[in-house]
Amino acid sequence: MDHGKSTLLGRLLADTGNVPGGKIQEIKERCAGNSKAFEYAFLLDALKEEQRDMRTVDMARCTLKGKDRDYTFIDVPGHTEFLRSMVSGAARAEAALIVIDAREGIKENSRRHGYLISMLGIGQLIVCVNKMDLVGYSKSRFEQLKKEYSGLLANLRMKRATFIPVAAYKGENIVCRSRTMKWYKGPALLRALSLFVKTLRPEDRPFRMPVQDVYSFADEEKNRKLIAGRIEAGKINVGDRIIFYPYSGRSTIKSIEMFNSPGRNSIGAGYSISFTLSPHVRVIPGEVMCRERDREKPAICTAFRANLLWMGEKPLVEGRTYKLKIAALSTGAKVTAVKKVMDTSSLATFYGRRRVNANEAAECEIETTGPVVCDLISKCEATGRFVLVDGYEIAGGGMITAIL
Amino acid sequence: MDHLETIESQSIYILRTAYREFKDLCMLWSIGKDSTVLLWLVRKAFLGHVPMPILHIDTSYKIPEMIRYRDKLAKDLKLTMMYGQNREALKLQRTFYHKKADRITCCKLLKTEAFVKTLSGEWPRYKLDLATGKYKADSDRTPFTGVILGIRADEEGSRSKERYFSARDGKSRWHVGQQPPELWDQFKTDFAPGSHVRIHPLLDWTELNIWQYIEREKIPVTPLYFDSGSGKRYRSLGCFPCSFPIISKAKNARDIINELSTGKLSNVAERSGRAQDRDDGGGLETLRRNGYM
Numbered sequence: 001m002d003h004g005k006s007t008l009l010g011r012l013l014a015d016t017g018n019v020p021g022g023k024i025q026e027i028k029e030r031c032a033g034n035s036k037a038f039e040y041a042f043l044l045d046a047l048k049e050e051q052r053d054m055r056t057v058d059m060a061r062c063t064l065k066g067k068d069r070d071y072t073f074i075d076v077p078g079h080t081e082f083l084r085s086m087v088s089g090a091a092r093a094e095a096a097l098i099v100i101d102a103r104e105g106i107k108e109n110s111r112r113h114g115y116l117i118s119m120l121g122i123g124q125l126i127v128c129v130n131k132m133d134l135v136g137y138s139k140s141r142f143e144q145l146k147k148e149y150s151g152l153l154a155n156l157r158m159k160r161a162t163f164i165p166v167a168a169y170k171g172e173n174i175v176c177r178s179r180t181m182k183w184y185k186g187p188a189l190l191r192a193l194s195l196f197v198k199t200l201r202p203e204d205r206p207f208r209m210p211v212q213d214v215y216s217f218a219d220e221e222k223n224r225k226l227i228a229g230r231i232e233a234g235k236i237n238v239g240d241r242i243i244f245y246p247y248s249g250r251s252t253i254k255s256i257e258m259f260n261s262p263g264r265n266s267i268g269a270g271y272s273i274s275f276t277l278s279p280h281v282r283v284i285p286g287e288v289m290c291r292e293r294d295r296e297k298p299a300i301c302t303a304f305r306a307n308l309l310w311m312g313e314k315p316l317v318e319g320r321t322y323k324l325k326i327a328a329l330s331t332g333a334k335v336t337a338v339k340k341v342m343d344t345s346s347l348a349t350f351y352g353r354r355r356v357n358a359n360e361a362a363e364c365e366i367e368t369t370g371p372v373v374c375d376l377i378s379k380c381e382a383t384g385r386f387v388l389v390d391g392y393e394i395a396g397g398g399m400i401t402a403i404l
Numbered sequence: 405m406d407h408l409e410t411i412e413s414q415s416i417y418i419l420r421t422a423y424r425e426f427k428d429l430c431m432l433w434s435i436g437k438d439s440t441v442l443l444w445l446v447r448k449a450f451l452g453h454v455p456m457p458i459l460h461i462d463t464s465y466k467i468p469e470m471i472r473y474r475d476k477l478a479k480d481l482k483l484t485m486m487y488g489q490n491r492e493a494l495k496l497q498r499t500f501y502h503k504k505a506d507r508i509t510c511c512k513l514l515k516t517e518a519f520v521k522t523l524s525g526e527w528p529r530y531k532l533d534l535a536t537g538k539y540k541a542d543s544d545r546t547p548f549t550g551v552i553l554g555i556r557a558d559e560e561g562s563r564s565k566e567r568y569f570s571a572r573d574g575k576s577r578w579h580v581g582q583q584p585p586e587l588w589d590q591f592k593t594d595f596a597p598g599s600h601v602r603i604h605p606l607l608d609w610t611e612l613n614i615w616q617y618i619e620r621e622k623i624p625v626t627p628l629y630f631d632s633g634s635g636k637r638y639r640s641l642g643c644f645p646c647s648f649p650i651i652s653k654a655k656n657a658r659d660i661i662n663e664l665s666t667g668k669l670s671n672v673a674e675r676s677g678r679a680q681d682r683d684d685g686g687g688l689e690t691l692r693r694n695g696y697m
């Protein structure tokens with residue numbers, strides 16, 4: 001089931017001089033000691049379990065120092081039972097790299113990865129069709145797979161993907177353009193990576209800061225309370241009028257506080273910060289701080305529609321109460337209606353189901369115990385997506401598509 | 405926002421989440437550069453304050469200068485400073501230094517066992533009395549349910565498989581294949597009684613980032629990291645019988661940054677001076693599955 005993804009990354013790192021020379025030698029010696037042939041994939045597969053049965057366990061990351069910028073690869077497993085690790089790894093990514101085996105073609109994993117990548121909103125994709133040496137470097141085979149996978153991606157409404165024919169073990173089209181595949185006119189993998197665009201933080205959007213906590217430390221001035229959180233969208237200035245949802249407390253920003261930093265008059269998305277207010281109003285952690293003058297306000301509701309991906313060991317059951325966590329807020333929630341269930345590998349859809357199993361995605365209606373402050377996923381990511389906790393584990397991830 | 409500001413913001417976000425969700429929270433401090441940056445980030449998150457106890461697992465083999473640095477910082481910042489120790493093993497001299505244990509067993513006894521048992525309260529914590537400057541056994545033996553550690557994903561193989569919030573079962577075992585997803589900055593903050601969660605705010609930080617941050621914020625670190633004239637310095641600081649210096653003339657953070665960026669050290673792994681990593685079959689994985697940091 002290994003499409004050579006680990007070999008590809010291992011080769012890419014080695015060929016760009018990103019692996020300490022000592023490390024390659026060390027692993028070669030260890031392989032010799034265990035009577036095993038050296039594989040570039042071993043550079044990634046740090047865990048002993050993998051070296052034993054040749055599969056990747058959980059998530060490992062490595063950094064490629066490129067010419068102009070660094071790339072952090074989060075290597076995620078390609079096996080069914082590790083889907084949860086894959087989603088977790090993919091959840092922090094801004095672009096994706098998928099590896100398909102030229103000989104085996106598009107299998108269950110490749111479909112599932114494609115679905116997850118589109119569901120997680122990752123818009124930039126490179127697809128490497130690997131092991132081209134085993135199909136005689138055939139152009140027609142490459143074009144056939146490219147057409148098939150493009151069709152799949154189009155169904156998932158993902159528009160842009162770059163396809164590259166490679167042979168990772170031989171280093172073809174990894175760093176340098178391949179000499180055997182002269183029919184391919186596109187970039188090699190390293191060049192294709194440099195073409196990824198870095199996503200920008202939404203500074204011009206309506207201001208959203210989920211309140212993580214309110215601090216009043218012992219030796220502070222008696223009434224000094226600090227509202228703490230990370231700004232997820234927009235920008236704010238000292239003197240701005242603000243409002244907290246859902247309990248509608250209103251006040252004005254008195255100061256922007258940061259340890260070991262000069263005072264600031266404004267701050268924008270991405271920063272973890274604290275504020276003092278004038279006057280101080282009672283704020284409950286979990287509320288969302290917004291700016292009065294932004295026209296687009298978040299919704300306050302107890303029911304919405306969402307796209308849900310289920311990963312829990314036990315199936316999601318309609319009507320059962322789970323814990324919902326959205327931004328800095330937690331409340332109880334239950335699925336009141338399962339509208340449509342999709343198998344993430346075959347992409348077959350089912351209606352009339354009342355349960356959602358692991359590795360399935362569902363369009364459903366959710367009702368919460370307490371009020372939830374949210375935006376549609378298309379408007380704001382931080383307040384548009386949530387997780388469901390079953391017992392002690394995060395079992396599902398969802399994106400809000402409509403307020404009910 | 406530059407890269408350093410991005411990872412700083414993420415670390416603060418993680419620390420604030422931990423403080424909010426875990427009633428019995430502590431931070432492990434090894435006096436090294438990473439946990440010192442972590443302490444600084446705690447002060448960033450809580451506006452100069454350190455609102456949780458700081459725990460040092462004292463193997464008694466740290467270079468004495470580091471212990472002096474520890475106690476001075478504790479007094480200056482008025483920290484709730486505690487240490488835990490495997491006094492039994494030290495009394496019996498079951499250590500590598502005394503040649504009565506190999507490196508792995510020594511780490512297991514002096515670090516892992518001490519860590520796990522101090523965390524749970526089975527063994528006492530020795531708390532610094534800021535008035536007298538002396539340590540005394542603390543009567544409070546409540547188990548810590550959350551512990552903040554400064555490990556980074558790029559340090560060595562098994563640490564790169566970690567999560568920000570990583571559960572340990574009742575026996576502090578790490579089931580690496582069963583880790584929960586950390587979807588969209590939502591972390592595992594619910595856990596069964598009797599287990600604990602480890603919080604790793606520095607996971608995305610590289611060795612280079614650590615030194616860039618130390619330089620930018622002017623964070624005081626122990627001078628053992630710099631060449632004081634001998635042409636050698638410590639790149640990684642553990643116990644003195646198992647930590648070896650490297651050849652380097654770097655005298656300050658800027659020199660180290662140059663050394664790391666221009667590739668003088670790019671051919672050498674950061675922990676290459678740490679003998680116990682080699683002894684564990686190339687990596688700390690066996691130790692870590694059983695509760696090591």
